[in-house]
Amino acid sequence: MQFSFPPRSSRGAVMGFTWSQIVMVASGVLCGVTGVNLLVSGHRWAAVGLLLVAAVLWILGLVRLRGRRVTEWLPVIGGTLVQRAGRQDRYRGMVFAAAGGVAEHLDLPGPGAGYRWLPAIAGDGTTHVGLLAHARERTVTAALLCHGANYLLADTAVQEQRLVDWAGVLNILGTEYADLGLVRWALTTRAVPDTGNRAQRYLADRAIDTTSPAYQSLAELTAAAGPSAQRHETFVAVVFDVARMSGEIADAGGGDAAVAAVVLDKLAGIEATVSEAGVSTGGWLSPRAYAAVLRSQFDPADQAELDLRGTNAGVPAGVAPRLAGPAAAETVGWSALRHDSGFSRTLWVAEMPRTLVGATWLTGLYTRVTGRRTVTLVAQPIPAALANLAARREQVARAGDELTKRKLRLVRTAREQEEARSVAQIDREQAAGHTRYRYALLVTVTAATMDALEQDSRTVKRILARAGCEAVTLYGEQDQAFLAGALPLGRGLAPVRGWWAA
Numbered sequence: 001m002q003f004s005f006p007p008r009s010s011r012g013a014v015m016g017f018t019w020s021q022i023v024m025v026a027s028g029v030l031c032g033v034t035g036v037n038l039l040v041s042g043h044r045w046a047a048v049g050l051l052l053v054a055a056v057l058w059i060l061g062l063v064r065l066r067g068r069r070v071t072e073w074l075p076v077i078g079g080t081l082v083q084r085a086g087r088q089d090r091y092r093g094m095v096f097a098a099a100g101g102v103a104e105h106l107d108l109p110g111p112g113a114g115y116r117w118l119p120a121i122a123g124d125g126t127t128h129v130g131l132l133a134h135a136r137e138r139t140v141t142a143a144l145l146c147h148g149a150n151y152l153l154a155d156t157a158v159q160e161q162r163l164v165d166w167a168g169v170l171n172i173l174g175t176e177y178a179d180l181g182l183v184r185w186a187l188t189t190r191a192v193p194d195t196g197n198r199a200q201r202y203l204a205d206r207a208i209d210t211t212s213p214a215y216q217s218l219a220e221l222t223a224a225a226g227p228s229a230q231r232h233e234t235f236v237a238v239v240f241d242v243a244r245m246s247g248e249i250a251d252a253g254g255g256d257a258a259v260a261a262v263v264l265d266k267l268a269g270i271e272a273t274v275s276e277a278g279v280s281t282g283g284w285l286s287p288r289a290y291a292a293v294l295r296s297q298f299d300p301a302d303q304a305e306l307d308l309r310g311t312n313a314g315v316p317a318g319v320a321p322r323l324a325g326p327a328a329a330e331t332v333g334w335s336a337l338r339h340d341s342g343f344s345r346t347l348w349v350a351e352m353p354r355t356l357v358g359a360t361w362l363t364g365l366y367t368r369v370t371g372r373r374t375v376t377l378v379a380q381p382i383p384a385a386l387a388n389l390a391a392r393r394e395q396v397a398r399a400g401d402e403l404t405k406r407k408l409r410l411v412r413t414a415r416e417q418e419e420a421r422s423v424a425q426i427d428r429e430q431a432a433g434h435t436r437y438r439y440a441l442l443v444t445v446t447a448a449t450m451d452a453l454e455q456d457s458r459t460v461k462r463i464l465a466r467a468g469c470e471a472v473t474l475y476g477e478q479d480q481a482f483l484a485g486a487l488p489l490g491r492g493l494a495p496v497r498g499w500w501a502a
Contacts, residue, residue: 174435288318
């Protein structure tokens with residue numbers, strides 16, 4: 001079974017140009033014409049100034065830099081400069097925070113500052129479930145631990161059946177649960193050093209005489225194997241909109257307890273749906289387990305200690321929920337984020353493979369890289385009515401562009417033809433009952449030093465390029481990108497606008 005991804009749309013407001021580009025180019029033309037007239041009339045310096053302004057406007061409107069138009073870079077650069085001028089590019093938490101910073105509540109940097117833990121106990125009366133409520137966005141987030149089976153070694157029929165089953169999960173999440181308040185979900189997979197592998201745990205738990213030559217030999221052997229061992233952890237994070245569930249919450253009595261009860265009821269159904277697709281689950285993360293995931297992403301050096309917790313009596317597993325955030329974080333230059341004991345860089349996969357690829361097209365990202373990395377796919381289901389409206393609008397707009405190009409005798413490129421074919425294909429898939437999604441694929445690379453980060457980032461980019469992807473470093477946005485790409489919080493998609501927000 002093979003797949004192909006549609007190219008990113010290059011169609012703008014008019015003939016492939018956005019309104020910002022059109023305004024800048026038109027302003028540049030006016031400045032250029034005025035400058036020429038002034039030059040003819042003898043006002044040399046004024047003419048030179050206007051011609052320079054015209055050249056700058058044309059560059060801003062037409063030139064692309066590192067995968068983006070210059071007009072798209074302007075808000076990013078402006079926001080970053082304002083952030084640094086106000087010294088908001090640095091974060092200090094834990095003991096460095098304001099009085100009582102983590103005495104009672106969770107403390108995360110940037111957009112994560114709005115999260116707080118919501119008390120929630122499952123139906124059995126004893127199992128605690130970690131729910132993160134965002135006060136400003138009015139959302140509730142939970143994360144499901146999943147254990148994947150070996151897909152590569154399975155028979156072809158088994159592989160195809162797993163894909164069909166997972167497609168069913170996507171449709172259920174995008175229809176049934178979207179109607180019940182689900183606004184986003186994210187699939188986050190991270191590869192971390194297996195510092196707590198079975199051999200090390202067995203040796204630590206069962207050893208009686210730690211002075212014998214046999215113990216020393218085994219300790220050296222497991223220590224040498226530790227750095228090369230890795231484990232993969234997969235989480236499905238789901239985000240619910242409190243406003244969409246207001247009726248159910250009111251019926252349940254209102255307040256945090258009612259919100260938790262309504263969300264927990266939906267989480268049980270989602271876990272059953274994922275399990276029916278053949279994916280083994282480890283349950284929804286408890287507050288301490290959820291906090292441990294967040295904490296180990298901010299402080300990779302603490303991974304070994306976190307893995308050993310829960311194996312010794314008196315040391316509970318996980319982390320106290322209020323201590324999930326970092327002690328310190330700051331942006332380094334334009335392309336990296338420094339946090340506690342690590343440096344991270346988040347890449348956005350701007351272009352998916354446009355040639356036919358198999359279901360294992362991302363395998364190299366998991367098997368050919370030894371560094372610490374996190375791959376996150378965040379998706380937002382689009383209601384069927386809005387998806388059909390958007391597809392119809394897209395087809396009408398492309399038909400208008402094609403007619404205009406014929407009148408002007410302009411060439412229609414192969415990319416434009418492929419985009420038009422993809423729009424028609426999406427329309428057919430929607431007519432067949434498939435759910436349409438907005439999605440983004442993010443890859444966060446983490447290393448102990450900047451030199452190691454540069455090397456691992458190049459390796460990841462090379463593997464993505466071989467898979468047919470185009471990866472873009474999110475310059476000036478690494479603090480926000482880390483929250484979206486490295487943490488199972490279901491973030492990373494811009495708010496919907498235009499027809500989507502209708």
